[in-house]
Amino acid sequence: xxxxxEPLINGILLGGLYGVVGIGLSMVFGIMRQVNLAHGDLxxxxxxxxxxxxxVLGLHPLVTLxxxxxxxxFIGYLIQLxxxxxxxxxxxxxxxxxxxxxxxxxxxxxxLVFTPDARSLETTLVIKSVDAFGLFNIPLIYLVNFAAGAxxxxxxxxxxxxxxxGWAINAAADNETAAKLMGINPKKVYAYAMGIAAVTAAIxxxxxxxxxxxxxxxxxxxxxxxxxxxxxxxxxxxxxxxxGGLVLGVSQLFGGRILGPGFQLLSGYIILLIILTVRPQGIxxxx
Amino acid sequence: xxxxxxxLILIVVLLAFLVTLPLWTSRYVVNVGLLVCLYxxxxxxxxxxxxxxxxxxxxxxxxxxxxxxxxxxxxxxFGVPIYLSVLFGGFMSVILAVLISMSVFRxxxxxxxxxxxxxxxxxxxxxxxxxxxxxxxxMFIKPAYKLSMSGVYYAGMILCISSVALxxxxxxxxxxxALMAIRDDDKASETLGVxxxxxxxxxxxxxxxxxxxxxxxxxxxxxxxxxxxxxxxxWTVNLLFIVIxxxxxxxxxxxxxxxxxxxxQQFLSEFVGYNLIILGGVTIGVIFxxxxxxxxxxQEKTGWELFPVRRQ
Numbered sequence: 001x002x003x004x005x006e007p008l009i010n011g012i013l014l015g016g017l018y019g020v021v022g023i024g025l026s027m028v029f030g031i032m033r034q035v036n037l038a039h040g041d042l043x044x045x046x047x048x049x050x051x052x053x054x055x056v057l058g059l060h061p062l063v064t065l066x067x068x069x070x071x072x073x074f075i076g077y078l079i080q081l082x083x084x085x086x087x088x089x090x091x092x093x094x095x096x097x098x099x100x101x102x103x104x105x106x107x108x109x110x111x112l113v114f115t116p117d118a119r120s121l122e123t124t125l126v127i128k129s130v131d132a133f134g135l136f137n138i139p140l141i142y143l144v145n146f147a148a149g150a151x152x153x154x155x156x157x158x159x160x161x162x163x164x165x166g167w168a169i170n171a172a173a174d175n176e177t178a179a180k181l182m183g184i185n186p187k188k189v190y191a192y193a194m195g196i197a198a199v200t201a202a203i204x205x206x207x208x209x210x211x212x213x214x215x216x217x218x219x220x221x222x223x224x225x226x227x228x229x230x231x232x233x234x235x236x237x238x239x240x241x242x243x244g245g246l247v248l249g250v251s252q253l254f255g256g257r258i259l260g261p262g263f264q265l266l267s268g269y270i271i272l273l274i275i276l277t278v279r280p281q282g283i284x285x286x287x
Numbered sequence: 288x289x290x291x292x293x294x295l296i297l298i299v300v301l302l303a304f305l306v307t308l309p310l311w312t313s314r315y316v317v318n319v320g321l322l323v324c325l326y327x328x329x330x331x332x333x334x335x336x337x338x339x340x341x342x343x344x345x346x347x348x349x350x351x352x353x354x355x356x357x358x359x360x361x362x363x364x365f366g367v368p369i370y371l372s373v374l375f376g377g378f379m380s381v382i383l384a385v386l387i388s389m390s391v392f393r394x395x396x397x398x399x400x401x402x403x404x405x406x407x408x409x410x411x412x413x414x415x416x417x418x419x420x421x422x423x424x425x426m427f428i429k430p431a432y433k434l435s436m437s438g439v440y441y442a443g444m445i446l447c448i449s450s451v452a453l454x455x456x457x458x459x460x461x462x463x464x465a466l467m468a469i470r471d472d473d474k475a476s477e478t479l480g481v482x483x484x485x486x487x488x489x490x491x492x493x494x495x496x497x498x499x500x501x502x503x504x505x506x507x508x509x510x511x512x513x514x515x516x517x518x519x520x521x522w523t524v525n526l527l528f529i530v531i532x533x534x535x536x537x538x539x540x541x542x543x544x545x546x547x548x549x550x551x552q553q554f555l556s557e558f559v560g561y562n563l564i565i566l567g568g569v570t571i572g573v574i575f576x577x578x579x580x581x582x583x584x585x586q587e588k589t590g591w592e593l594f595p596v597r598r599q
Contacts (some may be wrong), residue, residue: 035397086575092396093343094574097531101574104524104567112560220520224408227401235397262416269409276402277390 006136007253013138015249016146017211019153019242020204021222022229024197027156029235031173031193032088037099038079040223041106042198046072046205047214048114050121061121061210062144069202076198080191088190103219110216121209145207152203153242156196160238169193221265228272247271294593305444309437321440321508323549324447328501329522330529330541331450332494338536339458339466340490341473343396345523346403349410350380350495352517354502356414359426359512369434370442373503380499384492392484392491404520411518425513428506442504450497451594454538457493458596462486528566532573534580538594543582 025039046068053064079102087094125144129137160166171179172186179186208214208222225248233244248268255267305324309317329347336342354376361367361375387406394402415423457463465486468476477483506512525548533544551569555562577584586592 029397035400083571090578093337093535094578096343096397096400097527097574098571100524100527101567101570104570105564108560108563108567112564224405227405231398231401260416263412266409266412266416269405269412272405273390273402273409276398276405277393280394280398 002135004254004257006132007257008250009132009138010142011250011253012246013142013146013249014253015246016149016242017142017204017207017245018149018225018229018249019245020149020200020207022226022233022241022244023153023156023238024200024204025223025226026230026233026235026237026241027193027197027200029230030237031169032084032190034084034088034092034095035099036084036194036197037096037223038103038106038219039099039197039201039226040221041103041110041219042072042076042201043205043208043222044214044216044219045075045106045110046202047121047209047218048110048119048216049202050206050209051114051119054121061123061206065203065206068206069199072198072202073195076201077191077195079198080194081187084194085187085190103223107216107219114216116215116217118213118215119209120213121206123210125210141211145211148203148207149245150242152200153238156200157238159196165189165192225268228268231272232275290591297593302448305448308444309440314436317436317440318508319549319553321436321443322552323545324440324443325501325505326525326529326545326549327447327542328443328450329498330526330533330545331454331538332498332501333523333526334530334535334537334541335454335457335490336494338530338540339454339463339470340487341470342487342491343400344403345400345520346405346407347494347498347526348518348520348522349383349403349407350498351502351505351522352407352410352414352514353379353383354499355506355509355512355517356420356426357499358503358506359428360420363426363428369507373442373500373507376503377496377500380495380502381492384495388488388491392487404523407518407520411514414514414518420514423514425511425516427511428509434507439504439507442507443501446497446501446504450501451538451542453493453497455594455596457490458538462489463596466490528570530580531570532580534583534586537580537582537586537592538596539592540580540582544580547581 021043024042025036028034028036028039049068049071050061050064053059053067054061057064083098083102084095087098123141125141126139128140130140130143132138160170168179168184168189169192171182172184172189176186179189204222228248229241229244231244232247233240233242248271251271252264252268255270256264259267305320308320312320329351333344333347336344354373357376357379358369358372361372362369367375387403391399391402391406414420420426458466465476465481468479468481469483469486473483506517529544529548530541531544532547533542534540548566551566552562555565558565573580579587
């Protein structure tokens, strides 16, 4: 039993990170009923921004968030305002295609600027580890990830519940016409929502960049992880996203332990496919 | 009558052009022609799913990878004649399509798109961890050296012509009528006795079969097959570009789109790194300014179709 405690604990901690990876996708779906295929690339874009600030200004990766988060908010806001808002009324496909086009553009622009080399946001957090009951070691970075993940999800939950902007976003999501009558400009609200989603992408991008190496094309991999998280938890459900992260993290590490490291991603995908088949609306998804 | 005659002449000219291409041009042009033919085939099959059956698949690469690997394994390991191996690739794709259909047909819309993508990724991981197909390093496809360029070209051309004909006659058949009814209103059509599952299932299998065949021919022309490239989302991205630029839900769209795509690819290959950025920009531009694609927009303006599938 003891030997499975390690993948369980680390899986749960990894799940906290996956929760933040998925939350932006989940938010956009919950609010606009659209799927942003460029979400993973926005994450990796943030990782590279952080790398840039880290190299130029010599900041700690977590500190670079002070610059990266507002920058990504701005980018998300503009993307929604000038690209996505123009196709919101035309169903699912145009939005999918535009975000796909955006994804390709970001990936290849990164490739052009930063070359295909593997990068990472180096910190001492990766080397340090915490001794867990004298049985195994937990990398310190996993604890940081989990704490940050829980913090982001909690903060977002409170933001949606307590602030005017949170209410406006919910109102526009529930009934656009009624929200308009109440003096809410849905287009602007959607732009804010995409900005916030981009901020979560910035946070997850920096965390992922500190934990793993990344390439210009890594966005696709994280997009699929985000899908996994969001589908397991139910598209558009905030607590579900956290649960989805945990399920995916634990199943990946268990799969890796039992079948070998090459199958780590595969076991996550298989859980995802089983859930998609049995409950296409996710574990906590209402509809 | 006049419109019909123009149509016939145009089709005959196009066919004559395709058939005689290797006789009067260079090897390079034939290669470009082959690429166009294969992309027309692949894009028509994606269009059959996304444009006519309402199944936006992001997982066509699973059939491309499987077709390619079947070709490699059966021709290299078992010495099966090369074109028979291509056929095997098609059959393997159908088997895969039947196996996953129980799962993916429960998913709708976005979930279907994601589900098919995840299956393709999972297959990529399986193949890259499978010693029999040499893990992630990939396999050499040896017999490709012995084939003449024009032989491969004609295989691609036959596939291209038959896939366009297949979609055309499929849409003119009762199944085509049923598909359009489902696309317009699935609940109403089901009430009137259309078996939605059966219609979609047939399209899915046909699409898988032809995609598997096309993948075989595609890899005849390649020397090497590698799991993350063969099962990569890049294939479906290309198909998406082609169908969106050309016009989704039209027969001519994938043809025109494939020509534009392959030519753009050739011209832009000098600008390594920029070519995909430009393609991404073109896609976004087309969605904004010609939402129905080039062919769709032209058809709306002129009302003329090369392959009319509507019944007057």
